[in-house]
Amino acid sequence: MNKLLEKIxxxxxxxRYSKPSEKILLIITSILIIDIxxxxxxxxxxxxxxxxxxxKFNKNEEAVKLDKLIMDNNKTFNSxxxxxxxxxxxxxxxxxxxxxxxxxxxxxxxxxxxxDLFVGSIYNNIEPVxxxxxxxxxxxxxxxxxxxxxxxxxNKPKLIIFNFLKENIIDILLIGIISIIVMxxxxxxxxxxKYELYQPEDIKLDLNDLVGVDPEIKAEINQLKDLIHNQxxxxxxxxxxxxxxxxxxxxxxxxxxxxxxxxxxxxxxIILGTGNVETGFxxxxxxxxxxxxxxxxxxxxxxxxxxxxxxLDEAQTLLRKRGQQKEKWADDSxxxxxxxxxxxxxxxDINIVFIAASNFDETxxxxxxxxxxxxxxxxxxxxxxLKERFEILEFxxxxxxxxxxxxSKEDIKYFSKIFTGFSPAKIETVVKEAGLLSLRKGVKLDxxxxxxxxxxxVVGYTNRDSSKEDQRERIILHExxxxxxxxxxxxxxxxxxxxxEENIQLIKxxxxxxxxxxxxxxVLNEEDDRLKTKKDFxxxxxxxxxxxxxxxxxxxxxQNVSSGxxxxxxxxxxxxxxxxxxLGFYTNSKLNLNLLIDLKDTKNIELIxxxxxxxxxxxxxxxxxxxxxxxxxxxxxxxxYKEDLFKYIKEFENSKDT
Numbered sequence: 001m002n003k004l005l006e007k008i009x010x011x012x013x014x015x016r017y018s019k020p021s022e023k024i025l026l027i028i029t030s031i032l033i034i035d036i037x038x039x040x041x042x043x044x045x046x047x048x049x050x051x052x053x054x055x056k057f058n059k060n061e062e063a064v065k066l067d068k069l070i071m072d073n074n075k076t077f078n079s080x081x082x083x084x085x086x087x088x089x090x091x092x093x094x095x096x097x098x099x100x101x102x103x104x105x106x107x108x109x110x111x112x113x114x115x116d117l118f119v120g121s122i123y124n125n126i127e128p129v130x131x132x133x134x135x136x137x138x139x140x141x142x143x144x145x146x147x148x149x150x151x152x153x154x155n156k157p158k159l160i161i162f163n164f165l166k167e168n169i170i171d172i173l174l175i176g177i178i179s180i181i182v183m184x185x186x187x188x189x190x191x192x193x194k195y196e197l198y199q200p201e202d203i204k205l206d207l208n209d210l211v212g213v214d215p216e217i218k219a220e221i222n223q224l225k226d227l228i229h230n231q232x233x234x235x236x237x238x239x240x241x242x243x244x245x246x247x248x249x250x251x252x253x254x255x256x257x258x259x260x261x262x263x264x265x266x267x268x269x270i271i272l273g274t275g276n277v278e279t280g281f282x283x284x285x286x287x288x289x290x291x292x293x294x295x296x297x298x299x300x301x302x303x304x305x306x307x308x309x310x311x312l313d314e315a316q317t318l319l320r321k322r323g324q325q326k327e328k329w330a331d332d333s334x335x336x337x338x339x340x341x342x343x344x345x346x347x348x349d350i351n352i353v354f355i356a357a358s359n360f361d362e363t364x365x366x367x368x369x370x371x372x373x374x375x376x377x378x379x380x381x382x383x384x385x386l387k388e389r390f391e392i393l394e395f396x397x398x399x400x401x402x403x404x405x406x407x408s409k410e411d412i413k414y415f416s417k418i419f420t421g422f423s424p425a426k427i428e429t430v431v432k433e434a435g436l437l438s439l440r441k442g443v444k445l446d447x448x449x450x451x452x453x454x455x456x457x458v459v460g461y462t463n464r465d466s467s468k469e470d471q472r473e474r475i476i477l478h479e480x481x482x483x484x485x486x487x488x489x490x491x492x493x494x495x496x497x498x499x500x501e502e503n504i505q506l507i508k509x510x511x512x513x514x515x516x517x518x519x520x521x522x523v524l525n526e527e528d529d530r531l532k533t534k535k536d537f538x539x540x541x542x543x544x545x546x547x548x549x550x551x552x553x554x555x556x557x558x559q560n561v562s563s564g565x566x567x568x569x570x571x572x573x574x575x576x577x578x579x580x581x582x583l584g585f586y587t588n589s590k591l592n593l594n595l596l597i598d599l600k601d602t603k604n605i606e607l608i609x610x611x612x613x614x615x616x617x618x619x620x621x622x623x624x625x626x627x628x629x630x631x632x633x634x635x636x637x638x639x640x641y642k643e644d645l646f647k648y649i650k651e652f653e654n655s656k657d658t
Contacts, residue, residue, distance in 0.1 A: 077103075077114070077125070077126055077129060078129050080114070081129065081133060081135070084105070084107060086107075087105055087106065087107050087135055088106040088107060088108075088136075089106045089135065089136040089137065089138065090103065090104070090105060090106070090130055090135055090136070090137035090138070091103075091104040091106065091111070091137070091138055091140060091143050092104075092122060092137060092138065092139045092140070093140055093141070093142065093143045094119060094139055094140075094141065099118055099119050099120070100116050100117065100118060100119065101116070101117060101118075101119050101122055101139075102115075102116050103115055103116075103117060103122070103126065104143065111143075195271050195272060195273035195292065195295075196271070196272045196273070197269060197270075197271055197272075197295075197299070198260070198263065198269065198270050198272065199269050200263060200264055200266075200267045200268060200269065203260055203261075203263060203264040203270075205257060205260050205261045205264055206261050206264045206265055207221060207222070207261045207262070207264075207265050209257070209261060210254060210257065210258060210261055211391050211392050211395040211424070212254075212384045212388035212389065212391045212392035212395070212424055213254050213258065213381075213388075213424075214381070214382060214388075217258070217379055217381065220377070220379050221258060221261075221262055221265075221379075224245070224262070224353075224377070225262065225265055225266060228266060228305075228307060228351055228353070229266075244341055244353075244354045244355075244356075244374050244375045244376065244377070245353070245354070245355045245356070245375060245377045245378070245379060246319075246355075246356050246357075246358070246361070246372075246375040246377070246378040246379070247259070247355060247356070247357040247358070247379050247381060248357075248358055248359075248360065248361035248378065248379070248380050248381065249359070249380055249381025249382060250359055250381070250382075250383060250423060251359055251423065251425070252423030252424060252425030252426055253381040253382065253383060253384075253423050253424060253425075254381060254424055254425075255313065255357040255381055256272070256311070256313055256357065258381075259272075259309065259311040259355050259357070260272070260311075262309065262353075263309050266305065266307060266309070266353075267303075267304070267305060268299075268300075268303050268305055268307040268308055268309060268353075269299045269303060269308050269309070270308070270309040270310075270311055271292065271295060271296060271299070271308070271309070271310045271311065272311050272313070273292070273310075273311070273312055273313070274312060274313050274314045274315075275312050275313070275314045275315035275316065275317050275318045275319075275356070275358075276314065276317065277289055277292075277318070277333055285332060285333030285336075286332040286333050286335070286336035288333075289333055289336040289337050289340060290336060290340065292310060293310070293340045293343070293352070296308045296309075296310045296352050297350060297352065300350035300351060300352055301349075301350060305351075306349065306350045306351060307350065307351040307352075307353065308350075308351075308352055308353070309352075309353045309354075309355065310352060310353070310354045310355070311355045311357065312354075312355070312356050312357065313357045314357070314358065314359070315356035315357060315358050316358040316359065316360045316365060316367075317333075318333060318334050318337050318356070318371075319334075319356060319358060319365075319367050319368060319371050319372075320334075320365065320366065320367060320368060321366045321367060321368045321369075322334055322335070322368050322370075334368065334371065337371075338370060338371060338374065341354060341374045342374070356375070361378070361380065383421060383422070383423055383529075384422075384423070384424060385529075386416055386417065386420075389416040389419050389420075389422065389427065390412060390413060390416040392424050392427050392428075393412050393415055393416055393419065393427055393431070394412050396427065396428050396431040397412065397431065400431075400435065400445065404435075404438060404444055404445055405444060405445045405446075406444040406445065406446040407445065407446060407447065407450065408447075411446075411447045411450070414447070415450060415454070417526060418454070418507060418526045418527075419454075420526060420527035420528065420529050421527040421529060426457070429457060430450070430453050430454050430457050431450075431453070433453035433456055433457055434449050434450045434452075434453035436453075437449050437452055437453055437456075455524065458524070459514055459522060459524060460514050461514075462510065462512035462513065462514055463512060463513050464512050464513075464638055465512075465513050465520075471520060472511055472520065472521075472635070473631070473635065474551065474555070474562060474564070475511055475520045475521040475564065476511050476521065476631045476634050476635055477550045477551065477554050477627065477631055478521065478547035478548075478550055478551055478562075478564055478565070479509050479510070479511065479521045479522065479523050479547065479634075480509060480550065480627050480630050480631055480634065481546035481547045481548075481549060481550025481551070481616075481620055481627065482523045482543055482544070482546040482547050483506060483509055483523055483546075483630075483645070484546060484550075484619065484620065484623045484626065484627055484630075485539075485542050485543040485545075485546040485616055485619050485620075486504060486505070486506065486539075486543050487500065487504065487623075487649075488619045488622070488623060489539055489542075490503055490504055497646065497649065497650065497653070500646075501642065501643075501646045504642065505525045505526040505528060506523065506524075506525055506526075506642050506645070507524040507525060507526060507641070507642060508523075508524050508639055508640060508641045508642065509521075509522075509523050509524075509634060509639070509640050509645065510522055510523075510524070510638070510639045510640075511634055511635065511638055511639070512638060512639065519567075520564070534579070534583075534585045537575060537579050537585070538612060540575065541572050541575055541576070541609075541612045542612050542613075542615050542616045542619070543616075544568045544571055544572050544575075545568065545572065545612060545613045545616035545617075546616050546619070546620065547564070547565055547568055548561060548565040548568060548569070548613075548616075549613065549616040549617040549619075549620045550620050550627065551564075551565070552617065553617065553620045553621060553624065554624075554627075554628075572609065576605050576608060576609060577594075577600075577605075580593075580601070580604070580605055580608070581593040581594045581600075582594055586604065586608060625652075626649065626652055629648070629652045630645065630648055630649070630652075633648050
């Protein structure tokens with residue numbers, strides 16, 4: 001019911017903010033819809049009444065009684081008449097070929113057959129009785145029985161406003177006009193499904209809610225706001241026009257929220273939609289674009305500031321370079337967008353702020369030069385840094401009721417670090433997941449709950465499958481092999497176990513299986529957003545080889561290594577390809593060879609791979625006793641967090657010293 005009321009409310013808003021001609025059309029359409037609804041309701045009611053009457057007719061007690069009497073062979077015609085009086089009339093249908101006639105009795109407007117008799121018998125026995133009883137009777141060659149069977153009349157209702165063809169030709173004309181409009185506006189129907197309209201009073205956000213957004217972006221948005229309010233001042237500097245804006249950046253960084261907040265700040269309506277405007281018909285996308293801008297113009301004329309915002313997310317399909325497709329109509333939507341943007345620029349009566357958002361820009365996608373020229377302002381969103389992640393996480397934690405939260409500033413600082421690479425939307429998702437876990441378990445949302453929520457979002461649901469105990473030992477050695485290589489490099493660098501623990505990016509090692517990755521164990525590390533050197537890449541590869549090398553070492557040779565290292569090998573291959581061909585780490589050319597050649601220099605890459613794998617195998621051999629010690633602990637505990645691992649490492653080192 002609430003959804004229906006909301007749709008009605010939005011429809012009324014659409015009428016309110018439309019042009020006069022559109023208002024008339026919408027009102028006429030609304031009246032016709034209401035008329036048809038009333039007609040349908042009346043039709044349904046009358047039909048139900050008709051069915052009830054028909055049932056009563058079919059179950060007519062007198063008719064049943066009469067039927068029974070007639071079918072009783074012991075009843076003479078005379079005695080029958082006495083029982084069922086009054087009879088309206090008798091019809092006798094004569095068969096001229098065999099001298100037999102059929103007698104039909106009419107009672108209560110129902111015609112029921114009595115019997116077939118010889119004509120002579122009717123003359124001699126039946127007619128005298130009918131004459132005596134003063135019952136009219138008629139001989140007929142053929143009786144149209146349907147003419148005598150009474151059935152209740154079905155009163156079909158008529159349309160209230162227009163009596164169709166009989167009374168007013170306007171009805172036909174109106175239905176014809178509406179039909180034409182519907183056929184021509186198929187894209188408009190698609191437009192209504194794809195886009196949402198918000199008036200400023202419907203928006204709860206403003207620019208102050210943009211937590212963790214780059215200050216430069218806020219400055220750009222504030223200047224745009226100032227430009228719209230003070231166009232005459234900006235005109236002195238040759239800037240007296242509303243810009244078309246391109247928002248570029250990864251998903252979840254706040255592009256949509258920024259556009260909505262801007263609409264609230266400007267006190268103007270906003271249309272939200274996506275760049276997927278195609279309808280399945282040739283030219284349908286172009287028609288949707290045209291309808292979209294017509295809607296924007298109507299909203300702008302109705303707004304006190306004569307301004308409206310049109311925001312299209314995922315707009316890269318409209319911005320890409322034209323002329324790449326064989327079909328002539330493939331670029332119709334982009335061409336229409338170009339035309340509309342040009343039309344906006346020349347319309348001085350209203351302001352249409354058009355914002356296109358995309359996960360791509362000219363650095364990672366071949367965008368159309370003419371399209372890019374229309375966007376005089378391009379704002380690039382990025383993933384939040386450590387300070388911004390702290391602000392975002394603190395903002396979402398503070399939105400929760402204090403009575404259910406037990407998170408300290410230190411906890412927020414810790415999670416801000418491990419949330420490296422998270423967008424604001426993803427951080428919000430983790431907090432919401434933590435809230436659900438807290439509610440389900442009936443405990444406060446603390447560090448442990450937030451950690452579990454983080455792992456569910458990053459890794460997925462885990463399971464302690466004891467039925468695979470024979471494989472679990474291999475998986476444990478494999479996963480600790482990954483960890484031990486990182487541990488080895490940091491121990492060499494710092495030569496201090498405390499500093500190693502502080503700087504290692506490990507979160508935990510698990511021997512639990514992950515359903516969504518079909519993995520029987522995993523190592524969870526913090527993300528690293530620093531620039532990487534050749535040395536960093538090589539260490540990463542040696543760490544990826546650590547699981548494979550651990551299996552080879554502890555299971556006596558390559559012939560006993562399992563397929564569990566498949567994902568590690570795939571990652572190593574991609575990294576070596578990037579290092580060799582794109583970054584020039586192992587070549588003298590220092591070129592991105594992927595752009596120049598098709599043939600891969602597999603021989604040199606294999607040599608590099610062999611060298612790095614040998615490093616990994618040597619590290620496993622050096623720390624084999626520690627690996628076995630930690631394996632027993634992981635086998636017992638299923639999961640070892642960083643603090644657990646280093647507690648056991650210290651225990652192992654102390655036992656060796658003694």
